[in-house]
Amino acid sequence: MTVHNDTVEAAQATPELEQPWEELGLKEDEYGRIREILGRRPTDAELTAYSVMWSEHCSYKSSKTHLRYFGQTATEEMNSKILAGIGENAGVVDIGDGDAVTFRVESHNSPSFVEPYQGAATGIGGIVRDIMAMGARPIAVMDQLRFGPADAPDTKRVLPGVVSGIGGYGNSLGLPNIGGETVFDEAYLGNPLVNALAVGTLKVEDLKLAFASGTGNKVMLFGSRTGLDGIGGVSVLGSANFEEGEERKLPSVQVGDPFAEKVLIEACLELYGAGVVDGIQDLGGGGLACATAELAAAGDGGMRVNLDNVPLRAENMTAAEILASESQERMCAVVAPENLDKFYDICAKWDVTAAEIGEVIDEKDRYVVYHNGEVVVDAPASTIDEGPVYERPFARPEWQDELQRLQPVERPEDLKQALLDMVSSPALCSRDFITKQFDRYVRGNTVKAQYSDAGVLRINEETGRGVAVSADASGRYAKLDPNMGARLALAEAYRNVAVTGAKPVAVTNCLNFGSPENTDVMWQFREAVHGLADGAVELGIPVSGGNVSFYNQTGDEPILPTPVVGVLGVIEDVHQAIGHDLGTVDEPEVLVVLGETKDEFGGSIWQQVSGGGLNGLPPQVDLADEEKLAEFFVGNTGLTAAHDVSEGGLAQAVIEMLLRAGKGVDLDLSKVHEDDFVALFSESASRAVVATTADRVDALLIRADELGIPAATIGATDDSAELTVGGVSLAISELYEAWSQTLPELFGHAVGANSVVE
Template sequence: MPETRIAHLDTVTVATEDPQREQPWSDLGLKPDEYAEIREILGRRPTSSELAMYSVMWSEHCSYKSSKVHLKQFSEIPQTTPVGKMLAGIGENAGVLDIGQGYAVTFKVESHNHPSYVEPYQGAATGVGGIVRDILAMGARPVAVMDPLRFGPLDADDTHRVLPGIVAGVGGYGNMLGLPNIGGEAVFDASYAGNPLVNALCVGVLRHEDLHLAKASGVGNQVILYGARTGGDGIGGVSVLASETFDADGPAKRPSVQVGDPFMEKLLIECTLEIFAAGLVAGIQDLGGAGLSCATSELASAGDGGMHVELDRVPLRDSTLAPEEILMSESQERMMAVVEPDDVAAFLAICAKWDVEAVVVGEVTDTGRLQIDWHGERVVDVPPRSVAHDGPTYHRPLERPSWQDDLQADGAESLQRPGTGAELRDTVLRMVASPNLCDKSWITDQYDRYVRGNTVLSQPSDSGMIRVDPDTNLGVAISTDCNGRFALLDPYAGAQLALVESYRNVATGGAVPLAISDCLNFGSPEDPAVMWQFAEACRGLKDACLTLGIPVTGGNVSLYNQTGETPILPTPVVAVLGVMDDVTLRTPSAWSAGGERVFLLGETREELSGSEWAHVEHGHLGGLPPTVDLEAERSLAQLLHAGVGLLSSAHDVSDGGLVQTLAESSLRHGVGVTVNVVGDPFVALFSESTARVVVTVADGDAERLVELAGEHGVPIAPLGVTGGDALDVEGVFDVPLSELRRAWAGTLPAALG
């Protein structure tokens, strides 16, 4: 560090003696009352380093200041699952669930939306890297990732700019880590133009005794920073800070998007797992959003309350970085561990073995303060909880928008419908070729789905499934979902619809749904209509979880997702994780042989508002979304679990309706189907009623399936039989699979090359 920078260092002593100095609190995203509160907490003005810490830690991304009043209702849900207990939940890096046999799994989904718009490849790649480290920090080996994605219109120039880079970033980082990508979504809507959503999920596996938490306990224990060196990339990424805010004569503005190095992350993973196995860690935290500001304050706040750090010991890639920048840098592939003094040498030896740089930067104290020095000068002296946990809490105004009634009154009932068999046939071909329903192989083929050899189900199956124990075949299934159009029509029901589709997808494979993680993507919290949507979505998730008996393990909130004054569709993505006692018995998502009997489980109603048909054929969005029937979903899931070994396939009915399910099931293995629908063929084929699944059984097992459905109170109707080379709706139309495949598979390659 140049001597001139040290000479002008803003220390605690200087801040005390110079209380009226002008500070750029507004430029750092702080409000006047927030800056005043910081001064009251400290009894003086903050130093520039303290101001940096508070600004990033009190940002919307880190403090949840607009959302936590609504999120707290998730704590009303019992912290038990249908098969066991939660070992760690909301407030930790990720939720941890007991799945039996001494195993636990941890999973979480987070957003990296804005960075991925600015720099698609690195934004998406570092989103994957960050969620993987969250899972690692719990003591788990990361075993799989998923990526729910949202883009603007497929034919938009900006979609062509961001989509290839985002997909390449997700695939490139995950593939290089050797983690299979087993699921996710790719959805297109005009509201995401200029604001794509990049949500990333990771799941990890650990034994119960390997659980680690983020806390700095044990006075005298050493604080070790290890992994990549700290650079200027990602400074203030969570609150869009620029480095010249602190020093106008310093280096040029730093990029706010982090730069990832998956090779270093892979070393960091293996190094950390060996450290865990050696029992050398008393507490651990990954460095993601807010970097060292977050890691130091959260570890100290959750532990004994005191920590002293020598900031000039931090290994740097850029020697010109000021202390403020070091504290705010979000450089990737870094971890911070709390280690007992007698274990430090062994810890450092393992890091050296993996060629991972590690430095003791501080120790746990009994002062109740987070104290940070720079070349012997104190630049931070704060109560750590005031930084990490006691930030602002906003009760933002919320109001049901004036246009909601008109929107809900404008249902799809008046839209012109296809009437003849030829018109229905043409509609089917247009629908399967539409961006949201077409084949996504252009995207998913860029991901390694089978690396490590434990992938049981992956795209395009309803859910991803991973083997946890190769001896007993214990495994877990995961699905993510959200229909933003439904959430706009009714945010309470829309959030529940996201949950039940993921719940149903997990159940189709035969797994028992255990818990959820959520990624709540909304517009500006300063808009009362957006806050009403958010509050309703949270209420909907809480009520659904209470009814279904599954907890919320944690998640993420991403706000300010809008372009100008236009917010995105409210997009509460919900991930559901389930347990499968024996993955070798899983139920496939598509039939693979002819001569099997096809049945529809569940009840079909005339529910077309907000549907893909209304969207694709008419560009229409209005009315009420499909009815949510939580008891029906639970009974259906229980039937699907009881049917393991009996069912030869099971595929849920959702976007696009029954005909989309039949098309995907036929195209998967090139085996057609002949069905006979009852009533209005259009409603039967395109309605998006929930709690429905198409299943197949061997001809001789049909009677047993009907009996099983009766035992669980699930409506069942025969549809037809598999076989042939066409999708044949008897008496209405038929489409050769070759023609259906051309329509379904050609859309993304034609648009993206």
């Protein structure tokens, strides 16, 4: 059976044919602009290509104008170690001695609400292919998750599927999951956030980029066959608001096969090693339309594509469907004719399907696509790739001033109960139910993962050099003040990396916001971008890339503005990495709080758990203090443990350090703050708790003083197995019980949904 094509010739002959531009997510003026570019109405295939490429997910049409601020503020010195930056598939950082690391975080929010398992699984698959497209071997993944209230029925539907999807795909790939964050808040009910981060390693000279050059070079599609799954997936779903009942949009969600991706990784690495790939692009959001148009737009010629050569797994697919399909585990390469035989041989070795689907032509920017022998697309590649740029109106919300008025902070009548309520809250309780579904040590290079402030990986087995990675965000802080909220996310990720002993060197981000057509949201977005960009300049580390996810809302109610910020650090010897568990030495350990504690409760977990709502100003961070703190940890081998102070305050930090230690401590907080309540639960930034042996305390305090860091000794570990503070004592076993049972009790129905990796 021959599939009907709406050809370019037919489009010229039927200029007034009605087309479903609105259903494809285009605005009326955008459709008019496409007609103006082409000088006629678009074909079905062209309309599809423009619609997916001009979506928010692919084009950044509402965010570009603000994202330029990163480039306007970054200095040449900051970018000196960036081998590939903003605009590439992933940022690549030179970490020294010929080694490079690539990392990126990207959203898969809407698909994960519609079909949690496959949405999350293919989010992992997609971010891993971004890493592969830089010429790197993927070596680890992380995740940033946001759900509605932990006891909400829809959270019980979404969370188990998302966690199983992340574990099912990542574990099957043989990639360790080295960390992440799970947050529960009413604002994410009906619009969860699933942000996936991946890390890869490569030699500096092996860097690959996405462009098509060299007239006569062949365009090769390899990997899985193309099917009907994922049509209108992240590209269209990511540009739409959800209404009740839309969780059944199953055909739009891609279906992943991690074992196909595993062999694709190995095939790619061998292809790179053989030197037969001139340009490379992964297929993710926007499918083949995106991959080929981007390659053509970035190259020095044009491109001819023949869809008749695309390996399919569904019958009678139209040209539009082939172009828009977001079927997983596919890559697109540009290969010189003399290297084709070698290319095919390597793909055959790995049992990876490969097909020549086009070639580079000597017509700059021309993008021509054939199907059934007829031309179905003939357009300038750059106009498909670049999309419109919107200067969306933005304004500080009228309600912002009222929101920032701090309501009286309720103080606990029973401190013991308050400590138990905090550690058992969904905000602060154990994530073991989630993290034990992930393999953390596969590949043998994981140094720190579970119960660590940042994931630490060995990169060079000869020198011991490694990297530390953390990603953080607080939508509560960002709602109160999006500029400061972004700075606080940067500060926490930076601090989490620093307390392991690593030196922070680069930033990535995933900016999750509501509708860009909402002036309040656009103001939040602009403020967050400026806060992050200015903060990076103050810290002197570059933003290597990022992702924007808009339309995260249910109906008219946007999520909390959630700028997820990832930081990569370098540690010269992973054997010196610092953990946060006490009890690793036989003698008592003295605990010292670094940094200043202030009465700061706006957006805090105490405010949330005690029923205080969300109000006030978030903690105010001076990034110069974060720099001092990071400097304290570099090369400091006298520490037995270190833990950042963030959500839940000092109380949570100390409890987490004690939970697995078999030790106790009697805390004296008088030097931290005159008010024990503030000392325990304030979330002031730029703080950490460090531990050392008694003979090294003086040296520690001298080092802190030299750097201008306030330091207060708060106690020493003992064999009591109790936490004593403020006149009350709690057995660590009681705290552990409260901390560990919350998620199993809430999600016990999902036990067995995925294998547990001990």
